Amino acid sequence: MTRPALVRFIAAVLRPLVAISRFAGRKILGPTVRLIAAVFHFLAKRILAPPARLVLGIFRFVGRRILAPIVRRIGALFGLLAKGGHAVWNRLRPPVRRRWRFMLGTPSARFPKQHIAALLLDWGIWGYMSYCIFFLIRYLHVTFIAISRYDVLKFPGYGWLSAIIGSLAVAILWETLGTSIGQKANGLVLVRTDDSPASTSDRIRRVPLDIVNWVATLAATVLSLVPFAALATLSLNVKAGVGVSFVPGISMWPTMDGSAGTLQILASYAASIIVGYFVIAASMRWLRVLWGKNPDGDLWSERHCGTRLVLVNELDTGAIRPKKWFQTSSGLMVFVLIGITLCVGWLLVEVNLQDLITRAHLMQRLVSQLLHPDFSTFNVIDPILQDSIASAMIETIFMALFATLLGFVIAFPISFLGARNLMGKGPIGWLVYTVTRAFFNVFRSVEVLIWALIFAVWVSFGPFAGVIALAIHTIAALGKLYSEQVESIDPGPVEAMTAAGARRWQIIIYGIIPQVIPSFMAFTMYRWDINVRMSTVIGLVGGGGIGRLLFHYKNELEWEKVGAVVMVIVAVVWTMDYVSGRVRERIS
Amino acid sequence: MTPTQQLQVENLIKVYERGEVLALNDVSMSVERGEFLILIGLSGSGKSTLLRCMNRLIEPTSGKVYFDGIDVTAAGSTQLRHVRRRIGMVFQQFNLVKRSSVLTNVLAGRLGYTSMGRSITGRFSKADIQRAKESLERVGLAEKMYVRADQLSGGQQQRVGIARAIMQEPEVMFADEPVSALDPATSNSILQYLEQMKEEDGVTVICALHFLSLARRYGTRILALNAGEIVFEGLPTEIDADKFKEIYGEDAEEVEIR
Ligand SMILES: Nc1ncnc2c1ncn2[C@@H]1O[C@H](COP(=O)(O)OP(=O)(O)OP(=O)(O)O)[C@@H](O)[C@H]1O
Numbered sequence: 001m002t003r004p005a006l007v008r009f010i011a012a013v014l015r016p017l018v019a020i021s022r023f024a025g026r027k028i029l030g031p032t033v034r035l036i037a038a039v040f041h042f043l044a045k046r047i048l049a050p051p052a053r054l055v056l057g058i059f060r061f062v063g064r065r066i067l068a069p070i071v072r073r074i075g076a077l078f079g080l081l082a083k084g085g086h087a088v089w090n091r092l093r094p095p096v097r098r099r100w101r102f103m104l105g106t107p108s109a110r111f112p113k114q115h116i117a118a119l120l121l122d123w124g125i126w127g128y129m130s131y132c133i134f135f136l137i138r139y140l141h142v143t144f145i146a147i148s149r150y151d152v153l154k155f156p157g158y159g160w161l162s163a164i165i166g167s168l169a170v171a172i173l174w175e176t177l178g179t180s181i182g183q184k185a186n187g188l189v190l191v192r193t194d195d196s197p198a199s200t201s202d203r204i205r206r207v208p209l210d211i212v213n214w215v216a217t218l219a220a221t222v223l224s225l226v227p228f229a230a231l232a233t234l235s236l237n238v239k240a241g242v243g244v245s246f247v248p249g250i251s252m253w254p255t256m257d258g259s260a261g262t263l264q265i266l267a268s269y270a271a272s273i274i275v276g277y278f279v280i281a282a283s284m285r286w287l288r289v290l291w292g293k294n295p296d297g298d299l300w301s302e303r304h305c306g307t308r309l310v311l312v313n314e315l316d317t318g319a320i321r322p323k324k325w326f327q328t329s330s331g332l333m334v335f336v337l338i339g340i341t342l343c344v345g346w347l348l349v350e351v352n353l354q355d356l357i358t359r360a361h362l363m364q365r366l367v368s369q370l371l372h373p374d375f376s377t378f379n380v381i382d383p384i385l386q387d388s389i390a391s392a393m394i395e396t397i398f399m400a401l402f403a404t405l406l407g408f409v410i411a412f413p414i415s416f417l418g419a420r421n422l423m424g425k426g427p428i429g430w431l432v433y434t435v436t437r438a439f440f441n442v443f444r445s446v447e448v449l450i451w452a453l454i455f456a457v458w459v460s461f462g463p464f465a466g467v468i469a470l471a472i473h474t475i476a477a478l479g480k481l482y483s484e485q486v487e488s489i490d491p492g493p494v495e496a497m498t499a500a501g502a503r504r505w506q507i508i509i510y511g512i513i514p515q516v517i518p519s520f521m522a523f524t525m526y527r528w529d530i531n532v533r534m535s536t537v538i539g540l541v542g543g544g545g546i547g548r549l550l551f552h553y554k555n556e557l558e559w560e561k562v563g564a565v566v567m568v569i570v571a572v573v574w575t576m577d578y579v580s581g582r583v584r585e586r587i588s
Numbered sequence: 589m590t591p592t593q594q595l596q597v598e599n600l601i602k603v604y605e606r607g608e609v610l611a612l613n614d615v616s617m618s619v620e621r622g623e624f625l626i627l628i629g630l631s632g633s634g635k636s637t638l639l640r641c642m643n644r645l646i647e648p649t650s651g652k653v654y655f656d657g658i659d660v661t662a663a664g665s666t667q668l669r670h671v672r673r674r675i676g677m678v679f680q681q682f683n684l685v686k687r688s689s690v691l692t693n694v695l696a697g698r699l700g701y702t703s704m705g706r707s708i709t710g711r712f713s714k715a716d717i718q719r720a721k722e723s724l725e726r727v728g729l730a731e732k733m734y735v736r737a738d739q740l741s742g743g744q745q746q747r748v749g750i751a752r753a754i755m756q757e758p759e760v761m762f763a764d765e766p767v768s769a770l771d772p773a774t775s776n777s778i779l780q781y782l783e784q785m786k787e788e789d790g791v792t793v794i795c796a797l798h799f800l801s802l803a804r805r806y807g808t809r810i811l812a813l814n815a816g817e818i819v820f821e822g823l824p825t826e827i828d829a830d831k832f833k834e835i836y837g838e839d840a841e842e843v844e845i846r
Pocket residue numbers: 604605606607609610611629630631632633634635636637638765
């Protein structure tokens with residue numbers, strides 16, 4: 001075969017091949033590829049893309065709506081801290097209140113103090129209610145509630161924990177309705193946005209809608225409470241795990257065995273989540289109250305409710321007819337509280353009317369002995385006591401006089417430290433004021449008898465212990481009265497003397513003391529009066545004076561002599577009362 | 589500061605924390621020695637605040653006050669007292685200690701000059717007591733010296749207030765609406781005492797007033813405040829009906845009080 005023939009042969013063979021492959025490529029492969037491409041295209045566009053877009057969208061949403069605000073908020077927090085630091089750093093007469101504002105942000109609700117005071121009061125009320133209810137349940141031996149298992153009324157105990165937290169949850173719910181005693185007491189009322197009074201349906205609508213506010217806190221609740229309950233289950237026992245759940249209603253049922261018990265535990269977990277969620281919601285709410293940014297002053301969730309809490313004295317309520325007490329839930333609540341207090345109180349102190357009547361003859365004998373007083377030791381020294389009634393009484397009067405004077409001398413200078421208007425606005429002044437007032441309040445709230453007990457042990461029995469006890473109480477009581485008097489003076493003369501360049505203590509001497517002296521004198525007289533009365537009983541606990549005789553004769557059942565002592569005391573107290581009354585009248 | 593300047597106020601701003609009130613908004617002014625400067629303006633315009641910021645009875649938020657070349661706003665407590673005792677002050681409510689005698693009240697004006705020992709024991713020097721008697725004579729109350737302050741009439745109490753300020757031998761007198769609680773005739777006599785201090789002792793007087801008639805009669809210069817800003821400064825005669833409306837608002841109308 002020659003070369004051209006070979007070439008021609010190959011060409012002849014290839015030509016149909018080329019044609020075939022062209023055909024195959026054009027008519028078979030091409031469409032197939034196009035089809036596959038189209039399928040992929042379709043897949044990508046219609047099936048892959050939407051989820052991808054969705055995922056992207058979610059990421060974008062999370063980034064924009066959730067992460068960014070958080071980051072911004074953290075940034076703002078640091079900004080706030082920096083600002084606060086700056087304010088402290090450059091102490092260019094920084095107004096104290098302003099500095100606190102930096103730390104806390106602008107209050108969102110306009111009246112955070114009232115909100116918080118209201119919650120605390122309501123919490124206390126429901127805490128008291130739950131105590132009473134538990135008491136009644138136990139007293140009435142309600143057996144189907146296994147209350148004794150967690151001993152609700154013994155502190156500390158799971159019962160207490162549930163009572164404390166459960167009552168908080170109820171208080172919050174009550175406040176959501178805007179009709180609680182706490183809110184009423186703090187002047188908060190629920191109104192619509194146009195300031196018209198809220199109706200019952202408005203109030204009920206707040207319950208689910210305010211939960212909108214709480215949803216954000218659910219996760220935190222789960223995270224914080226489930227491990228808590230689980231831990232208790234593992235480390236103590238199943239019952240404790242149930243007990244730890246914060247719902248008294250569930251923890252009080254007897255624990256069941258087997259799958260029922262498991263169910264019960266799960267139920268208690270669920271309940272604890274729900275209740276804990278109320279609790280955290282509440283804390284978030286109050287944080288928001290303190291640290292919110294909403295310029296209108298209403299809470300975020302309140303915008304959805306169409307109602308908000310405002311101060312009653314900011315409203316024009318003159319045209320609204322006030323409701324009767326039994327028409328408001330706070331009024332009814334007060335009624336219920338009074339009722340339950342009477343019930344529980346009656347049961348608690350075991351009122352026994354029968355005894356009052358059947359044992360009356362004992363009282364008759366005692367009174368007749370008291371009414372035949374034996375004055376034989378009035379001015380004759382009792383050999384056992386080494387004292388007579390008259391001299392003990394004089395001792396008592398001097399104890400009172402001495403304690404009062406001591407109290408006056410010490411309380412007088414200290415009281416100026418406890419007057420807000422004198423201590424100025426600076427931090428040191430505030431500290432001195434607070435410490436002084438705290439001293440007054442603490443020492444005043446401990447009764448004289450307890451002070452006498454303490455000092456009877458400390459400096460041994462006798463009039464000295466009694467005098468110190470009286471004096472301490474007198475200092476605190478007079479100090480408080482004096483301070484309040486100093487706070488209520490006419491500030492005009494103080495201003496005038498300041499303007500004339502007088503020093504602070506000159507202002508006190510010339511501008512303040514002349515204004516307060518009359519009432520100081522009246523208070524002191526009144527206090528002397530009280531001290532005479534107090535010092536008669538102080539002897540009971542070893543404070544010396546007439547009380548010692550009283551106590552002794554009572555122990556010896558010498559009722560005739562007790563009668564004599566009581567009569568002397570009555571006579572002296574009555575005289576003192578009259579004299580001090582006249583003197584006070586004169587002064588003012 | 590020229591030597592004839594007694595007081596100078598620069599860019600004074602006062603914001604009351606409570607209620608966030610801007611009581612003084614960038615007030616600048618100066619007072620010459622021997623002037624009788626009258627502050628007028630609506631209630632709440634900031635007259636009292638301005639007076640009290642100048643001797644720091646109220647702390648200004650920012651700005652400077654110079655008294656006789658001394659920076660009052662930067663003064664420490666001792667220096668501030670020394671400035672204050674050179675400035676007498678009388679008040680709308682008189683600010684006397686009601687239960688103390690007239691003499692004690694007047695002597696209180698001297699406290700800035702009295703030593704610790706003397707004021708604690710209440711023994712003022714002979715010279716001070718003499719001075720107190722003289723200043724009471726000056727306001728015509730010598731025979732009321734031992735009467736309790738609350739037994740005097742309003743006009744008499746204000747005269748005691750003036751006697752108390754005289755005790756300081758002040759270079760400047762601040763008067764914050766000294767006659768607002770008094771009848772027109774008594775008002776006139778009180779202002780005459782202030783004018784007398786200006787004429788005889790060369791005291792500079794700065795007085796907040798509500799009555800234009802009195803302002804015209806006694807003032808050598810008038811400064812009008814509105815919402816914490818100076819809206820007018822000039823001679824009493826320059827206040828005509830238009831200026832009046834500018835100061836007190838469109839609806840105001842001047843009432844003559846003699
Ligand atoms: N202690 C204070 N706390 C808050 N705001 C105040 C206080 N004292 C005054 N203000 C406010 O500052 C502004 C100026 O008050 P200022 O007493 O200086 O006015 P005034 O011109 O003296 O008025 P008046 O003629 O009634 O005495 C007013 O708006 C007033 O409400």
